[in-house]
Amino acid sequence: MTKPYRILAALMSLCAAGNTLGAKDHISPIAIVAAKDGKTVYVAGHTSRQVVIMDVAKAKPRLVTVPASPTGLALSKNGDNLFVTVAGPAGGVHVLDAKKGKVSHSLPTGHTPISPVLSPDGKTLYVCNRFNNDVSVIKLKGEEQPVRIPVLREPIAAAITPDGKYLFVANHLPVGSAHSAYVAAVVSVIDTSSGKVSASIQLPNGSTSLRGLCISPDGKYVYVTHILGRYHMPTTQLDRGWINTNAMTVIDTETLKALNTVLLDDTDLGSANPWGVTCTADGKYICVAISGAHELSVIDQAEMLKRLKEATDPEDVCNDLAFLVGARRRLDLAGNGPRGLGMVGTTAYVAEYFSNSIGVMNVDPDASPTPKASSLSLGPETKESVARKGERLFHDAKLCFQQWQSCTSCHPDGRSDSLNWDLLNDGMFNPKQSKNMLLAHKTPPAMSTGIRPKAETAVRSGIAFILFAVRQDEGDAVAMDEYLKSLEPVPSPYLVDGKLSPAAQRGGKLFYDKKVGCIKCHRGKLYTDLSMYNVASKGKYDRTDTFDTPTLIECWRTAPYMHDGKYGTMKELLTEGKHGDTHGELDKLDDKQIDDLVEFVLSL
Ligand code: HEC
Ligand code: HEC
Structure with missing residues (x-):
């Protein structure tokens, strides 16, 4: 049993969501929050492990180092404290004095916390634990231990209604077998008084890669950004969004139902990889950071809602590339890779990941009919490595x-x-x-x-x-x-303090048992002998019956399993699916042994 331990130890290097953290020379702003008075904006520097406190008028950044890679930010009600979520298996929220830039204390969270959200009364902090698939509820005063509320898969963005009643949580990826007729991620709605999920709102078929979520200032609508993949079409062309379209779903906070999904693309120009979303303070405009095309999409909220109400064929809105024409402006940013968004009045502040800058743009057309983007630099230019x-x-x-x-x-x-x-x-x-x-x-x-x-x-x-x-x-x-x-592996959320759990240790023994036979093919440090086998996993559409033996490292995060994603969970793969069928002695294991084996594989 020394072998898995050694490998796991090697894997324990601190990693973020999977972005390479080799790029320490770069700040890589990923999230942003603006002080109410608009004089200061705070930026999470993902790869430099810094929080940047930017005096907007002086364009002067102050850099504060935090213990791990920051993923998200929130300000306390009076603006005195800044809550900073940081990546890693033990995660945590570091509480910074917003003026002095000193960390005063830390709060415990789960694995890779992100998107901290403060309740309107300022007393409770909600944090998405991305790789534990749950949300921490942290009472800021008193001794209460944080409660964890399970959601579905990789919660990545959240927002709370102005009355504090509901927390809406975007799950990054779909759950379940890829063979289902409907494969889409959902938004979980947590009723904050009961601490339970009171609704799961399914997005259209093909919805994946959810990134941003916000609530309109009047509390009536939730906006969530995502990709809408047309995965049922062969990838023969790109025209008119044949492969991937880029979308925003509108949710009604009263009915807790999705009203509809609008496409952010134009007929002949995609808006790839929508990320952060936020509204202007007056609620007139919804701004979406288009991270793949380096622009802001600015949608006239009233006009969009009117069109949704009057749509003659509501079912087809999510396919209509012309739906937002005339109700939305596409504004080029000066920087590269916009992700998180902050807003002061009608001025958007944009975390420009790859150019280490904050994009600034007043999106009010009355203030500036042809807005010009500018960027505030967060530090001296560093040379870009090849990676x-x-x-x-x-x-x-x-x-x-x-x-x-x-x-x-x-x-x-x-x-x-x-x-x-x-x-x-x-x-x-x-x-x-x-x-x-x-x-x-x-x-x-x-x-x-x-x-x-x-x-x-x-x-x-x-x-x-x-x-x-x-x-x-x-x-x-x-x-x-x-x-x-x-890319470095992210340590599995199934590890306990970086080590295999007792169940996983028992499972490891089975995995390395010659009779059970996993190591015949999943051999060596990378758990693959790099060979092709027929394990009877051929599906009805396949033309070949041998498949490449995949590495098992990080397979806790890559469901559904096998080349055609037939099995939604590891247990389904090893029981119902019997791993295709050529697997050694899987049949002879009892249910508890299977659970142990599952636990081991999910710990890699
Ligand atoms: C004969 C070689 C062989 C043996 C023995 C074997 N595997 Fe596999 N394994 C494969 C191949 C090939 C695939 C890919 C099949 C496919 O994609 O259809 C695979 C896929 C998997 C996957 C899915 C990974 C993913 O990302 O989708 C898991 C998990 C897995 N094996 C675990 C095990 C376990 C646990 C055992 C022991 C009970 C085992 N395998 C035994 C060859 C083998
Ligand atoms: C439309 C979705 C899609 C896009 C866009 C896409 N890929 Fe993939 N990629 C896939 C799928 C599906 C597979 C697996 C196919 C298979 O197993 O036969 C894959 C497999 C790969 C693999 C093989 C990995 C392995 O271990 O076998 C590499 C490398 C890869 N992609 C790189 C890229 C790069 C680089 C780009 C951008 C230039 C890209 N992909 C864009 C869908 C996509």
Whole structure:
């Protein structure tokens, strides 16, 4: 049993959501919050592990180092304290004196906390624990232990209604088998008085990669940004959003139902990778950061709601690329990779991840009919490493024909979007799960059918045949290789203080037992012998019956399982699915042993 321990120890390096943290020279602003008076904005510097306190008038940044990679920010009611969530298995919220920039104390959370939200009375802090699939409820005064409320999968953004009654939580990815007729992520609604989930609001089929969520200032609507993948179509073309469209769903806070979903794209120009969303203080405009196209989408709220009400075919709104024409402006930003958004009146502050800057734009058309974006620099320019360039390009839809998507559209954070896609490398009408990019370069061949000899080939064919790139540059592909190689595994949420739980230890013994047979193929440090096998997992659409043995590292975060995502959970894979069927002695294990084995594999 020394083997898994050694490997796990090697994995225990602190990592964030999966963004490479090698880029310490860069600040990488990811989240932003503005003081009420608008004089100061606070920025989470994701890779430099800093919080930036920016005096807006003087354009002067003050950098405060925090113990781990910050993921989200919230201000206390009087603006004196700043709550900073930081990544890592033990996570935590660091409470900073907002003026002095000193950490006063820390609050415990789960794994990779993100999107801290303060209750309107200022007494309770809610935090999404992304990799524990739950939300911490932290009472700021008194001795009460934080309560954890389970949601569905990778809660990533939250907002509370002005009356404090409901907390809306965006789950990043869909749950369940990719064979279901309907695969989509949901928004969980927590009733704050009972501490229970009172509704799960399903988004349209193909909704994935939820990133931002906000509530209109009047408390009537929730806006949530996401990708709407047209995964049931073969990826033959991009025109008119054939593969991925980019969307915002509108939820009614009274009925707790989705009103509809609008597309942020235009007929011939995509708005790839929507991220942060927020409203102007007067509620007139909804602003969405379009992280793949480096712009702000500014939607006239009243006009959009009127159109939704009057829509003759409401079911078709989520397919209508012209729906927002005339009700929305697309404004170019000066920086690259906008993510989090803050707002003072009608001035948007934008965390520009790849240019280490804050974009500033007054989006009120009366104040500035043709607004010009400017950026406040967060520090001196640093030279971009090759891996950092690759990370930027992986997230950049400008590479793509009509900027419909970027690599990250199907590989969020360099992982998988949980959808089955019908790529053309192995013929048509045989869809496969998107893959985790972690270790892809160390585990040839690439693709589940092994059709690409190595990941390098897959990267180049992705640029040519999935992005239909107009410009193809070997330097870009090399940079993407370097970025993907730099990805580090995130420690599993199944580990207890970084170690295997007792159940996982028992499961590990079974895994390494020659009779059970897992190590016949899932061998060595990376849990794969890099070979193709027929494990009787061929589905009705497949043309081949042998598949590449995948690494099992990080498979706690890559459900659904197998090349076609047939199994929604690890237990289903090993029981109902019997791992295809050629697996050694899986049949001879009793239910408890299966649970132990599941626990072990999910701990890798
Ligand atoms: C439309 C969704 C989609 C987009 C966009 C996309 N991919 Fe993929 N990618 C997939 C799917 C699906 C697979 C797995 C296919 C299979 O197993 O046959 C995959 C597999 C890969 C693999 C192989 C990994 C392995 O270990 O076998 C690499 C590398 C890869 N993609 C890189 C990229 C890059 C780089 C881009 C952008 C240029 C990109 N992808 C864009 C869907 C997508
Ligand atoms: C004969 C070789 C072989 C043996 C033995 C084997 N596997 Fe696999 N395993 C594979 C192959 C090949 C795949 C991919 C199949 C596919 O994609 O359809 C796979 C897939 C998986 C997956 C899904 C990973 C993902 O990301 O979708 C898990 C989990 C897994 N195996 C665990 C196990 C466990 C646990 C055992 C022991 C009970 C085991 N395997 C035994 C070859 C093997």
